[in-house]
Amino acid sequence: MRFSFRVEKQDTKSNARVGILKTPHGVVQTPSFMPVGTKATVKSLTPEELKDLGAQIILGNTYHLYLQPGHKVIASLGGLHSFMNWKKPILTDSGGFQVFSLGVGKRKVAQGIHRGIGRPESSEGDEKSLCEIQEVGVTFTSHLDGTTHTFTPEKSIEIQQQLGSDIMLMFDECTYFPATHEYAKAAMDRTHRWASRCINAWTDKEQSLFGIVQGGVYRDLREESARFIAHLDTPGVCIGGVSVGESKKDMRDVLEWSIPHLPENKPRHLLGVGDIDDVFDAIERGIDLFDCVSPTRLGRMGHVFIKDSEKRFRTDITKSLYSREKKPIMKGCDCYTCLHYSVGYVHHLFRAHELLAYRLASIHNLRFLVRLVDEMRESIQQGAFHHLKKEWLGT
RNA sequence: GGACCCGUGGUGUAGCCUGGUUUAACACGCCUCCCUGUCAAGGAGGAGAUCACCGGUUCAAAUCCGGUCGGGUCCG
Numbered sequence: 024m025r026f027s028f029r030v031e032k033q034d035t036k037s038n039a040r041v042g043i044l045k046t047p048h049g050v051v052q053t054p055s056f057m058p059v060g061t062k063a064t065v066k067s068l069t070p071e072e073l074k075d076l077g078a079q080i081i082l083g084n085t086y087h088l089y090l091q092p093g094h095k096v097i098a099s100l101g102g103l104h105s106f107m108n109w110k111k112p113i114l115t116d117s118g119g120f121q122v123f124s125l126g127v128g129k130r131k132v133a134q135g136i137h138r139g140i141g142r143p144e145s146s147e148g149d150e151k152s153l154c155e156i157q158e159v160g161v162t163f164t165s166h167l168d169g170t171t172h173t174f175t176p177e178k179s180i181e182i183q184q185q186l187g188s189d190i191m192l193m194f195d196e197c198t199y200f201p202a203t204h205e206y207a208k209a210a211m212d213r214t215h216r217w218a219s220r221c222i223n224a225w226t227d228k229e230q231s232l233f234g235i236v237q238g239g240v241y242r243d244l245r246e247e248s249a250r251f252i253a254h255l256d257t258p259g260v261c262i263g264g265v266s267v268g269e270s271k272k273d274m275r276d277v278l279e280w281s282i283p284h285l286p287e288n289k290p291r292h293l294l295g296v297g298d299i300d301d302v303f304d305a306i307e308r309g310i311d312l313f314d315c316v317s318p319t320r321l322g323r324m325g326h327v328f329i330k331d332s333e334k335r336f337r338t339d340i341t342k343s344l345y346s347r348e349k350k351p352i353m354k355g356c357d358c359y360t361c362l363h364y365s366v367g368y369v370h371h372l373f374r375a376h377e378l379l380a381y382r383l384a385s386i387h388n389l390r391f392l393v394r395l396v397d398e399m400r401e402s403i404q405q406g407a408f409h410h411l412k413k414e415w416l417g418t
Numbered sequence: 419g420g421a422c423c424c425g426u427g428g429u430g431u432a433g434c435c436u437g438g439u440u441u442a443a444c445a446c447g448c449c450u451c452c453c454u455g456u457c458a459a460g461g462a463g464g465a466g467a468u469c470a471c472c473g474g475u476u477c478a479a480a481u482c483c484g485g486u487c488g489g490g491u492c493c494g
Contacts, residue, residue, distance in 0.1 A: 061456050082455070120455045166457040197455075235455090266454040274454095294455040301454075316456045323459055324452095343448075373459095374447085381459055 026189070026231040026258050028290045028311075034403050038282065038309035041403045044290050046112040046189035047229055048104060051079045053290060053311035054403075056297070056396045057114060058389050059319065062087045063097070063107040066319050067382040068389075070109045076358060076390040077397065080112040080189075082314040085182050086121035090165050090172075094182040102187030114292075114314070115188035117179045119195045119235075120263070122154050122161045156196065158213070176220040184227050192261060193221040195235040200268035207239030211248050218255055233259040233292060240273045242280045249284035260285055261292040262310075266301075274301065278308045285309075297392065299328075299336045303412050306399055313396070318388035323381045325373045327352045328391040334416060340384070345370040358390035359383075 025045070032041040044051040058065045058073060061084040065073055073081065083103055088094060100106045103113055154163035160175030179194035194217055196210040214237045225232050234252035238244030252260050262281050265274045274296070285291055290311045296302065297315020305313070318328065325341035330353065340352070348366035356362075360369065360383040372380035395415075402411040412418070 059456065066456080067459080084456080087456085114455095116455050121457085124455095124457085192455080195455095261455080263455065292455090297454050313454095315454050316458085317454050320453065320456060320458065320460085324461095326453090376459070378459075 025229070028258065028288065030287065032404050034408050035406065036409055037307045039307050039399075039403045039408045040309060040311070041400050042290065042311055044112075044311070046080075046231070048110060048112045048189050049079075051112055051312075052400060054306045054396055054400055055079050055312055056302070056392050057082050057312065057314045058393075059084075059314055059316045060107070060109075061316075062091070063103060065385070065389075066323065067378070067385050068319075070107065072359070072382075072386060073109070073389075074111070076386055077393040078111070078389065080114060080312075081109060082114045082116060083107075083186065083188060084116050084118070084121065085179055085186070086116070086118035086174075088115075088186060089118065089182050090167055094185040098185040098187070102185075104187060112189040113186075114190040114312075115183045115186055115192065116294075117183070117192040117194040117235075118174050119161075119179070119192075120197045120294075122163045122174055123156075123197050123199075156213075158216075160194075161196075176217040177224040180221050180224040180232075184225075184230060188230060190259065191225070191230055191232045193218050193232065193234050193257075195237060195263055197264050197267065198237060198239045200240065200273075202239045204239070204241050204244070207237070207241055207244055211237045211239075211244050215248070215251050218252065222255065222257065231258040233257060233261050233290075235261040235263040235294070236281050236285075237264045238277075238281075239264060240269055240277060242276070245277055245280040246284060249281040253285050253289075257289075259290040259292065261294050263294045265293065266295040266315075271298075271301065275304060278305060278310070282309050299392075299395070300334065300416055302392075302396065303399070303416055306396075306403075307408065307412065315392075318392050319385045322384035322388040325380075325384065326388075327369075327384055328388045329353050330415070340366060340370050341373045346374075352387050353391070356387065356391065357394070358387045360387040360390075 027045045028042055030040050030042045034040060042053040044053055057080045058078050060081045063083055065081060088097060097103055097106050104110060154161050160173050160178065162171060162173045164171055174194060176194040180191060183191040195214040198207045198210045214235065218234050221232065234255045234257050236248045236252045238248040262278065265277055291309060292312035293305050293310045295315055296305060296313055297317040302313060321337065325339055326337045327340045328337050345366050350366060351361035352366055353361055364383060369380060369383050399408065399411060402408045
């Protein structure tokens with residue numbers, strides 16, 4: 024099956040749309056949320072569980088798989104799908120984001136402050152940058168063993184082709200927030216030059232390749248980047264450089280400026296976004312695909328998704344008040360966790376540091392988000408997207 | 419009846435022998451906050467102890483000495 028995308032239904036009151044994405048490993052009905060499986064596994068879950076909770080496609084990571092176990096190892100074991108026993112579509116990130124996220128320095132990362140991405144000026148005292156950006160590519164230091172590596176656009180595509188993903192992403196420079204206009208422009212221009220090199224390196228046309236819009240939080244840059252990426256001969260586009268520390272308003276502005284310049288007939292992926300309100304907003308603006316670590320990462324930290332009145336949509340299940348709660352995490356949830364376990368039990372598992380806790384919470388959170396996007400898709404089909412949005416967000 | 423061990427925040431311990439560098443440390447627990455293309459079963463911060471009690475030695479005691487109470491082990 025070759026790659027194709029078709030818009031099936033366009034919402035009349037917004038830019039929301041329903042589409043069908045065909046890939047060599049099956050069909051994805053959009054809009055769709057994809058769980059993140061960085062190291063060839065969605066942490067704590069089996070592919071069977073992923074399938075059961077409704078995941079249509081997952082994301083894997085070039086940076087991590089290149090470092091461990093190595094793309095050649097995975098290729099020799101039959102490619103990523105076979106390696107991890109996931110038969111459905113896979114999108115691979117290019118490694119750009121990770122390479123730059125390491126650039127902020129070890130200490131900040133150790134402190135959990137790593138959302139300012141790719142700041143090359145960063146020689147503040149002992150905070151040595153772990154990566155160096157040049158025209159040819161990025162030289163970085165492995166977080167695993169300190170060895171030095173270089174990613175170029177060509178290298179990233181080569182790795183992704185060996186992994187055998189259905190959707191490859193271009194090697195881009197994800198700008199940090201806040202970035203000056205000058206720097207954001209330089210990074211965007213570099214990303215555009217790298218885009219051509221990615222296309223040239225792209226030899227296996229069974230796999231598709233998506234370009235990535237950059238440009239920081241600047242209107243002129245976003246518009247320019249969106250137009251540039253839109254005109255590339257690739258089957259899809261991504262909007263990147265969001266959810267890197269900017270405000271929600273900034274993110275919305277970025278979508279506002281970028282999307283009108285993107286082609287109607289190509290799928291649009293919004294990188295790294297997964298907050299409920301953000302997903303509603305993005306789908307309303309015409310985004311088709313999402314990926315985000317939040318359901319799994321927050322799940323492992325004991326935060327479970329709920330539909331609440333405060334529009335926070337999550338609660339910390341490890342809090343004492345949940346120790347004797349007999350009810351499931353969320354009334355009406357059809358996930359495996361909610362069908363079989365009480366809040367009190369999952370609470371206990373977290374307190375006891377039992378491994379099942381991570382799995383049950385991840386299953387719930389992923390099912391919650393996948394199902395919500397399913398409902399959004401259904402509502403678009405029926406012309407009721409606005410009603411669903413109002414029901415959830417109140418606006 | 420005899421010998422020995424122990425008594426430090428909610429829990430479990432470290433420190434005690436070689437008194438001061440202890441504003442008494444650590445783990446877990448508790449409370450706040452954070453997490454959006456995962457270096458993330460992670461991170462930041464906070465509350466909480468008159469070191470069982472009484473007395474003594476000393477410039478100075480959780481730390482040394484005596485006694486009391488409480489818990490435990492072993493021997494009869």
